[in-house]
Amino acid sequence: MNEPFIRLDRINKAFGPTQVVRDFNLDIAPGEFVSFLGPSGCGKTTTLRMIAGFETPSSGRIAIGGRDVTNLRPNQRKIGMVFQAYALFPNLTVAQNIGFGMRVAGASRAEINGRVAEMLEIIKLPQHGKRYPFQLSGGQQQRVALARALAVRPQVLLLDEPLSALDAKIRVSLREEIRSIQRKLGITTIYVTHDQEEALSMSDRIVVMHEGVAEQVGTPFEIYNRPATRFVASFVGTLNVLKATVLDPASGTVRAAGRDLRLDRRLPAGAGEGISLSLRPEVVSLGSEPGRPLELPGTVSEVSFLGSVIRVRVQVDDLFLSLDTFNNPAAAPPAIGEATVVSFSPDDVLVIAD
Amino acid sequence: MKPGRIGAWVAFVLGMAYFFLPLIATFEFSMRMKRGAYSFEAYRVILSDPRFQETFGYSALVALMTILVGVLLVVPTAYWIRLKLPYLRPVIEFITLLPLVIPAIVIVFGYLRMYNSSSFLPFTGSRRGTDILLIFGYVTLALPYMYRAVDTGLRAIDVRTLTEAAEILGAKWPTIIARIILPNVLIAVLSGAFLTFAIVIGEFTMASLLNRPAFGPYMQNLGANRAYEPAALAVVAFAITWACMVLIQVVSRFAPKTAERPG
Numbered sequence: 001m002n003e004p005f006i007r008l009d010r011i012n013k014a015f016g017p018t019q020v021v022r023d024f025n026l027d028i029a030p031g032e033f034v035s036f037l038g039p040s041g042c043g044k045t046t047t048l049r050m051i052a053g054f055e056t057p058s059s060g061r062i063a064i065g066g067r068d069v070t071n072l073r074p075n076q077r078k079i080g081m082v083f084q085a086y087a088l089f090p091n092l093t094v095a096q097n098i099g100f101g102m103r104v105a106g107a108s109r110a111e112i113n114g115r116v117a118e119m120l121e122i123i124k125l126p127q128h129g130k131r132y133p134f135q136l137s138g139g140q141q142q143r144v145a146l147a148r149a150l151a152v153r154p155q156v157l158l159l160d161e162p163l164s165a166l167d168a169k170i171r172v173s174l175r176e177e178i179r180s181i182q183r184k185l186g187i188t189t190i191y192v193t194h195d196q197e198e199a200l201s202m203s204d205r206i207v208v209m210h211e212g213v214a215e216q217v218g219t220p221f222e223i224y225n226r227p228a229t230r231f232v233a234s235f236v237g238t239l240n241v242l243k244a245t246v247l248d249p250a251s252g253t254v255r256a257a258g259r260d261l262r263l264d265r266r267l268p269a270g271a272g273e274g275i276s277l278s279l280r281p282e283v284v285s286l287g288s289e290p291g292r293p294l295e296l297p298g299t300v301s302e303v304s305f306l307g308s309v310i311r312v313r314v315q316v317d318d319l320f321l322s323l324d325t326f327n328n329p330a331a332a333p334p335a336i337g338e339a340t341v342v343s344f345s346p347d348d349v350l351v352i353a354d
Numbered sequence: 355m356k357p358g359r360i361g362a363w364v365a366f367v368l369g370m371a372y373f374f375l376p377l378i379a380t381f382e383f384s385m386r387m388k389r390g391a392y393s394f395e396a397y398r399v400i401l402s403d404p405r406f407q408e409t410f411g412y413s414a415l416v417a418l419m420t421i422l423v424g425v426l427l428v429v430p431t432a433y434w435i436r437l438k439l440p441y442l443r444p445v446i447e448f449i450t451l452l453p454l455v456i457p458a459i460v461i462v463f464g465y466l467r468m469y470n471s472s473s474f475l476p477f478t479g480s481r482r483g484t485d486i487l488l489i490f491g492y493v494t495l496a497l498p499y500m501y502r503a504v505d506t507g508l509r510a511i512d513v514r515t516l517t518e519a520a521e522i523l524g525a526k527w528p529t530i531i532a533r534i535i536l537p538n539v540l541i542a543v544l545s546g547a548f549l550t551f552a553i554v555i556g557e558f559t560m561a562s563l564l565n566r567p568a569f570g571p572y573m574q575n576l577g578a579n580r581a582y583e584p585a586a587l588a589v590v591a592f593a594i595t596w597a598c599m600v601l602i603q604v605v606s607r608f609a610p611k612t613a614e615r616p617g
Contacts, residue, residue, distance in 0.1 A: 052518075052522055053522075054518055054521075073521075074518070074521045074522045075521050075522065075523075075524045075525060075526060077522075079522055080522070081518075081519070081522045083515050083518070083519060085512060085515050087512065087515040087516055087518070087519035088519075089516060089519070089520070089533075089534050089538075090511065090538055091534070091537040091538050100520070100523055100525075100533075101523035101524055101525075104520075104523060104524045104525045104529055105524055145519075148519075148523070149522075149523075152523060152524065
């Protein structure tokens, strides 16, 4: 990695006796888009607020652009922030909202007007400068909030669950818009969300947080395909977990659902010990398939037609496996109660330590 | 009509009669200064009385100063309590309620003991000092109304997030309060202000005991010496108070559009 632009160095934060963030380390490159992903209460928002300066770390240092900002007030940090609740100033027009930061900084009227027009153009609301926030839809308000944050040319852009108050359609279009504006301006961005789809689709890197700890830091591809912990595997995407007993750790032979399966890799457990095998729904096929030599017999117990994808639940012994197949207009979807086999490749089996 | 509704109407009419009959009687009496005919003679007399103009002008000025000091004291306090010290809210609410519990006469005697001309802070040693003391006394009297109005206004906006949004854009405290918080609670501040105005215009105890030429003592003095004029004055005082109430309504209707009042 190049010289990091933001460095979070052993950040800890406790509110009274509750440790909210533990030993958090992260370097962020200039222009990078990083997401903090995790369930509510995992410390992601607190970490973001420490970067913004609204909270002070109990210990650890925060540096932005090589400057230690740990003890600076929020208004000294040159940071742009977008809040979940929009937080537009209700008494100001859209243009005054966007120009607020520059006005506070003492910019000239002409300079402010020019920049406001430019920002309105970027968020594609050029005609809305004279409106008041309450006259805009939620999606428009959040775009104005983004423009307001960016108008002051901040070093860093922080977004705190900016889309969670919006409805699904707008959420998808706005996240693409945010990402494209971010790319165009090349601004280093931290995005907090509990929505894995948002994090996976937008980020250069994702930090998955759980109980105040960064469980895994990686690209969306790594996070999804090679989850480092059980929590990451289950929080990001859907996961089937098979309980298995190790027969031979050297060759990776295990016994699951009454069948012997050979995983062709060394297992981190001794013979006779229990182990969990995890499978993503999309790596499991209904019926035999070339290249997926491991098979388990089962019965179709549930079929959900999701449009382009059909999600099927198959009962194998006493456990249920979810699997996804693409919709095929020429073939009828599987029937409930149908006897079948599920197949998968040993390479797709994730063995994650508990 | 159902019997229940008749009962409600009877109660309503009785209540209105209880409120309005004395007022109508006062008004009627005030019109009878000229024997045998209704006239506004009493009103002409008091409105042309230079002492009426002086005392009313004095009280109006004191009311404006009281509003100014009250706003400067209450808005930052209520804001700070909401933002940083929410656990102190019950304490502050209790303090702001004290003027309703402690009679004005007790407060003013306390002032006279504390700030008399031989004390450490001799407010009553000069006229200007006494004026200032009177204004502070009125700020205290108006505190329950002012604080509650402003606090309600603050409840309607997301104080914390708006503050943080302004702060991260580089704004400092005075800017945040003046440009973001105050405009958004303006309606609440104005209703508090008009209530304060109505209280100060009619106040007697403090002004009288501090011996200032206010409207309240003038009314009392007139009432003790004349027959028809005090009735006219009472009607005028009522009209002023009501005008304040109407202004609260009007202002909140034509107020700048905010989150409090969308559309």
